[in-house]
Amino acid sequence: MKNNPVVPYILILAFGIGLIFFMSLTxxxxxxxxxxxxxxxxxxxEATDDSALVQSCISCHGADLSGAxxxxxxxxxxxHIVDVLTNxxxxxxxxxxxxxxxxxxxxxxxxxxxx
Ligand code: HEC
Numbered sequence: 001m002k003n004n005p006v007v008p009y010i011l012i013l014a015f016g017i018g019l020i021f022f023m024s025l026t027x028x029x030x031x032x033x034x035x036x037x038x039x040x041x042x043x044x045x046e047a048t049d050d051s052a053l054v055q056s057c058i059s060c061h062g063a064d065l066s067g068a069x070x071x072x073x074x075x076x077x078x079x080h081i082v083d084v085l086t087n088x089x090x091x092x093x094x095x096x097x098x099x100x101x102x103x104x105x106x107x108x109x110x111x112x113x114x115x
Contacts, residue, residue: 050106053103054110057070057073065114070093073111073114074111074114078105078108078112082101085098085107085108086099086101
């Protein structure tokens with residue numbers, strides 16, 4: 001072992017593998033925690049179900065729809081949201097027919113519950 005030039009590389013390799021293993025373990029733990037959170041408690045579960053409706057919106061309007069690339073959606077009139085989702089806004093990413101009317105209504109209702 002003495003003065004073997006390969007030893008440091010083996011140590012680094014072992015450390016790297018250990019680190020990757022550790023990170024994948026903590027990652028799995030986090031996933032379990034998130035899953036547990038989603039399963040838990042009446043009110044929360046409801047919100048989680050409805051928030052699935054707006055999964056496609058958060059990329060532009062922000063995780064809580066309070067605005068990012070697209071404007072804040074909190075406090076908008078439900079009828080206006082339905083109108084935007086079905087008829088669109090010309091020359092913006094909000095294209096006509098993004099959602100059918102039933103979906104649009106469900107989304108509008110959900111957004112109106114956000115504070
Ligand atoms: C590709 C990005 C993008 C996505 C995805 C997107 N939006 Fe938008 N949205 C915008 C932008 C940009 C505007 C602002 C348009 C303008 O200039 O009037 C906007 C405007 C709106 C408006 C009008 C806001 C107002 O103040 O009148 C509503 C309502 C809206 N979006 C709802 C949604 C909903 C609900 C979803 C998901 C189903 C969604 N958007 C998905 C980019 C996006």
